Amino acid sequence: MNIAKNLKFLFLIFLSAIFLNSCGGKLPGADARKYPPNPEARVKKNIEEGRGFRLSDVGKNKGGTFEFASSNELWRASLDTIDFMPLASVNYSGGIIITDWYSSNVDNESIKISIRFLTNEVRSDALDIKVFNRKCNVQFNCVITEKSGNLVSELTNKILKTAAVYEKQMKVKNFKPYIASDAKD
Secondary structure, eight states: OHHHHHHHHHHHHHHHHHHHHHTTTOOSOOOGGGSOSSHHHHHHHHHHTTOSOOGGGTTTOOSOOOOGGGGOHHHHHHHHHTTTSOEEEEETTTTEEEEOOBOOSSTTEEEEEEEEESOSSOSTTSEEEEEEEEEEEETTEEEEEEEOSHHHHHHHHHHHHHHHHHHHHHHHHHOOOOOOOOTTO
């Protein structure tokens, strides 16, 4: 009988570990510091930012709204910043943009940019940008090195500034004034 209890206990721990591991170690939810503790204020903030729904809005929009990557400000800002470069690989679900080699025909040099998205939030640690430099003496004798320094920080700043503008525009676009409905009517 004792062995059966131990097996049940081990199975429960094993099952819990699997479920917690699939959460990535985090429990779902939002950062409480960003939202007011008062429920009425939270409802007002969510509806004004376009996150909530109202029963009066049901049936007005017959089709689905497919925003995907266009609703992610960092993604849009990154593509707008490097729009002059040819793209080799773009994967929104994987969170990566890789350009093809770009050259302005100066000294047989070309660059390639890789942008990885670490989070969807517009913040300084949201992007991992790598710039590679290729210098060729003859057609097949090339040296590829990773560039660090000014270009990476300039790209990061440009993308973050553009994303902040897009985020502000999205909040203005989705803003709906909150009108409290009283149950006493």
